[in-house]
Amino acid sequence: MMEPLVSIRFSDNRRCFRPGETFDFDCQLDAVEQSDLQAVELSVLWYTEGKGDEDMGVHYFERRKDTGETDLRELYRVSTKLPLSPLSYDGKIVKIRWCARVRCFLRKGREVHQDLCFQLQASEE
Amino acid sequence: MARIFRLWEKKRGGRQTTSLWFGTVGEPLIYAAIFLFGVFSLAALITAQFRTPDPTFFQLGLGNWLLLLLYVSMVLLGGGGFLFTVAEIGASAERRSALVARANDFEFVQHATVPGRTHPNIPVGSNITNSPGTKLRFRLPSMQSPAWPLAAGAASFLLSSAVVAVLAVVAIRNHAESEPSWVLTLSLIPLSSVSAWSAYFLIRQMMLHTGIGPTIVEVDEHPLRPGQTCKVSLSQLGRLRLKSFAFCLTCEEEATYHQGTDIRNESLRVFNQILFDEHDVTIERAQPFERAAEIRIPESAMHSFLSSHNAVHWKLIVHGHAESWPPFDRSFPLIVYPPVVEQE
Structure with a gap:
């Protein structure tokens, strides 16, 4: 069975955002039947990488369920105001990454997720 | 994954002994078993008291009260653990994290936590600005609080010294009665070393925090x-x-x-x-x-x-x-x- 295609796109195709700024992203699903989709979760979150165990902080979360009224595959826009911290960080043993994540729940308990990372920085380099 | 399931082996690194599915299902099953054992035992204890009342049942001390406490703890821990692990099955990490964040947004929880966090994941540091300085603000x-290393050093020294003292008395008595236990006598050497190291650690901590x-x-x-x-x-x-x-x-x-x-x-x-x-x-x-x-x-x-x-x-x-x-x-x-x- 073919995996669904999850497309995520940031507004203006930017990859660097500033704290307190409004952050938009669009998401769309393809190569999947509407009847195969149970729910779609859309999140904006940070997670840590590096030597330590992974920590995660969810800034925005929305769960869209299949109610039969809307097509979960259609283009959907998420908009949220980014927090003032934590900023993206590329340290030696601690790294902080920000991403938009779309997780699809399919029939028979299958899951597919797609991340698109971005930088949350005080100054645009 | 290991070919043979080994129960008493210490896990090293990040490898898994069995499949993730086994862990996901096994954890709630263990909690359920604890809960059921607690419920059956508690029911048996209470019904036995109703059928054949025992006036000594309510006496304080070891016995029925201890059993009652144990079974109630098993019911609470097993039931709570089962509900918690079942609730986590099938929920994504983001959903669990979002639920925790939303729970923190409730008014009564906000009062119990730190109000007005404009900068998430940055320590508030209120204890830094609550003490005025004499030269600067x-x-x-x-x-580091000196109390914890001192207390740990003191407890370690007292415990190890007590063990060495008791074992030394027993060993000396055995020797005096011409029934020497050489295993006990030789075990005093490493135990005395631990006690000496505890004394050194305690003295060092005391010197650091009183002398300087x-x-x-x-x-x-x-x-x-x-x-x-x-x-x-x-x-x-x-x-x-x-x-x-x-x-x-x-x-x-x-x-x-x-x-x-x-x-x-x-x-x-x-x-x-x-x-x-x-x-x-x-x-x-x-x-x-x-x-x-x-x-x-x-x-x-x-x-x-x-x-x-x-x-x-x-x-x-x-x-x-x-x-x-x-x-x-x-x-x-x-x-x-x-x-x-x-x-x-």
Whole structure:
């Protein structure tokens, strides 16, 4: 069975955002039947990488369920105001990454997720 | 994955002994078994009391009360654990995290937590600004309380000494009665070494915290931001002759991780600015050692950060090495916020 295609796109195709700024992203699903989709979760979150165990902080979360009224595959826009911290960080043993994540729940308990990372920085380099 | 399931083997590294599915299903099953055992035992205990009333049942002490407490604990722990693990099955990590965040948004939870957090995952540091300084605005608290190492050293020394004393009495009596137990006698050697090391650790801690006077660090701004400068004042009290005495501003990354069944902690200094480093310093009792300095947080510096397993800490560290004393370090926390961003 073919995996669904999850497309995520940031507004203006930017990859660097500033704290307190409004952050938009669009998401769309393809190569999947509407009847195969149970729910779609859309999140904006940070997670840590590096030597330590992974920590995660969810800034925005929305769960869209299949109610039969809307097509979960259609283009959907998420908009949220980014927090003032934590900023993206590329340290030696601690790294902080920000991403938009779309997780699809399919029939028979299958899951597919797609991340698109971005930088949350005080100054645009 | 291991070919054979080995129950009593210590796990090392990040490998898994069995499949994830086994763990997901096994955990609620164990809690369910604890719950059911507790419920059946509790029911049996109570019905037995109703059928054949025993007047000694309600007497305090070991016996029925202890069993009652044990079974009720099993019911609560097993039931709670089962509900919690079942609720976690099938929920994504983001959903669980969002539920926790939303629970924190409830009014009654907000009152119990820190109000008005404008900067998530940055320590509030209210205990840093609640003590006014004598030279500058704020007196920084020390990061290490001397009470815990002293209490740990004292407890370790008392316990090991007591064990050695009791075993020594038994061993000497056996020898006196011409029935020597050489295993017991020889086991006193490593136990005595542990006791001696505990005594050394305790004396060292006592020397450090009573012999060397207090260190006072004050700052005139807090919290700090990248690019900001700040005046710092240091006073070292006590009558001492120091081989070396250094004061520095540092930034450390700290990571906590599981390695098998162990929890390990690692920290790495990623920024170090020496404010002064002096040698052969003499401090008189009536004249504390005092220095003023200015620190500057670099423009590109990472702000303070704290999460469950990862952290970025900014600190002022005093490192001294006094004559005939062990070297000592004293750390004072600083909170660094991200730069102010002007919205367009």
